[in-house]
Amino acid sequence: MKKVKEVAGNNTSDLTEMNRSAIVRILQQKEVCTRAEISKLMGLTQASITKLVAYLMEMGIVSEVGIVKGNGNRRSIGLRLNAEKNLVIGVKFSRHVFAIGVFDISGKLYTQSETEFGLDENTEKVLTDMKKQIKNLLEEYKNIVAIGLALPGPYLRKEGRIAMVTRMPSWHNINFIEEFKHEFDKPVFIEQDANAGALAEWWFGNHGRPLSSLTYFLVGEGVGSGVVDHDSLLLGNQGIASEVGHISIDFNGPKCECGNRGCLELYCSTMAFLKKAKEEIPELFEKECENRLEACERVFSAARSSNEKAIRLVEEIAEYIGLGCVTLINAYDPEIIVIGDSISKGNELLLPTIKRIVKERTIPEVSERVRIEISSLNIDPTLYGAAAIATDRVLRKPSEYLVNN
Ligand SMILES: [Zn+2]
Structure with a gap:
């Protein structure tokens, strides 16, 4: 009979590896850190940290980088991850x-x-x-x-x-x-x-630490979200948890390919946004666009130049994104929502409306505490x-x- 692991246990060797992993993850975030600081962050004795670090140095994973100023102006040896x-x-x-x-x-x-x-x-x-x-x-x-x-x-x-x-x-x-x-x-x-x-936002974004829970809201050709909660990706049974693009915002709305009606993706993907923009402001698209990103940027640029129709369209998409954020907040209680992909290029045009919708539609304890930001990564997320x-x-x-x- 196939054995099924129902409750995960940890052998001593697993625990040692988990502690080594915690050290390299701290160093990935902090660049340079002393043994004393790691000991404090992990709640382990300095002797344990010294032993774990010795192994990581022997493996060439971690190096010493000379003397750095530690707590209370004490001078200690700094450690860094050999990322390169x-x-x-x-x-x-x-x-x-x-x-x-x-x-x-x-x-x-x-x-x-x-x-x-x-x-x-x-x-x-x-x-x-x-x-x-x-x-x-x-x-x-x-x-x-x-x-x-x-x-x-x-x-x-x-x-x-x-x-x-x-x-x-x-x-x-x-x-x-x-x-x-x-x-x-x-x-x-x-x-x-x-x-x-x-x-990407969890490991390479600049959101401050410690961070308990981060939700990434992808609004581009598709609409979806990814949730990192207490250091782990939320996966669900088949790996399709947090498919916020297929949460209905109108159960009588248009039919979606997934089978549902009125899915969020039908209202705020680049396809939906540009379809409306082309109908309502055709003059923006007289010259052919190289790709959807450029097309979106034309609408945002028109809104920034006070084009009334563009302003209205951007306001409308921001409302839909705001509704998506409300769902994400109620479902995952994130500390921060980071909005990324093509539509997020609307940045400052979108944020006030998104925040207003969240304030109107969630309890005050939530709307006051959740951070909502636009991705600032400069590489394709x-x-x-x-x-x-x-x-x-x-x-x-x-x-x-x-x-x-
Ligand atoms: Zn759908």
Whole structure:
């Protein structure tokens, strides 16, 4: 009979690894830290920390960086994570483009590229090209320890399949786990794009620490969210928890591909936003746009130049995003909501309305305490998120993945 682990236990070796992981995660966030500070943050004795750090130094994962000023002006030896020795590849796959980047585990970007493909392009051809590019990078960068892949949601993470990709039915049957499992001699970790964005904000965003819970609200071609709660990604049973884009805001509304009616995504995706903008302000689109991002920026720019119709449209989409935030708050009680992807380029035009809706529709204790921000990452959040997927996993098991290159 197959044994099912119902209640997770921890062996002593697991606990040691968890403590090593906690140290490298602190150093990933703080850059330089002393043993005494780590001891205080983790609530372990200095003797325990000294022993754990000795192992991490022997493995080449952590180094000493000379004397730094500690608490009460005491001088102590600083420690840092050797991030540059441990690189990850991030791969973003979306409806008509895949992007690949090499980063280190502190989030520093080394190189990135984009490859466009048609919606009807042969899936095998696209995957072969993607794998070839990854192999070339593995050849070029010797310190790569893992690969992260971000896919459009809803992604069934146990099966390795995207459950529904609007206008891309040929991708529905691709098993991404099987495709990548034996392809490289490095581990490949896969998550959906909004979860990737949440991990990017968690690991590489500047939101202050300690942070209990962060929700990333992706508002772009698709609409979704990713939740990191107390250091763990919220996954649900099949990995499709927090699909806020398919929460109905009008049960009599238009039919969505998912089967529901009036899904949030139908009102505030770039597609919905631009469809309305093209109907109401056609003069903005007389010259062809290179992509949806540029098209969105034209509307935001018109609103910034006091175009009444553009202002109204932006106000309307901000209201929908606000409604999405209310749902996210009631469902996940986040400390911070970070709004990212194409629509977030509206930034200061959107925030006041979003905050007003949240204030009107949630209890005061909640609306006063939750932070709502626009992403300030300057790298594509999903590509950055793909790197964060790999970073998150390798930092959880430093002895297994991080190496003395
Ligand atoms: Zn739907």
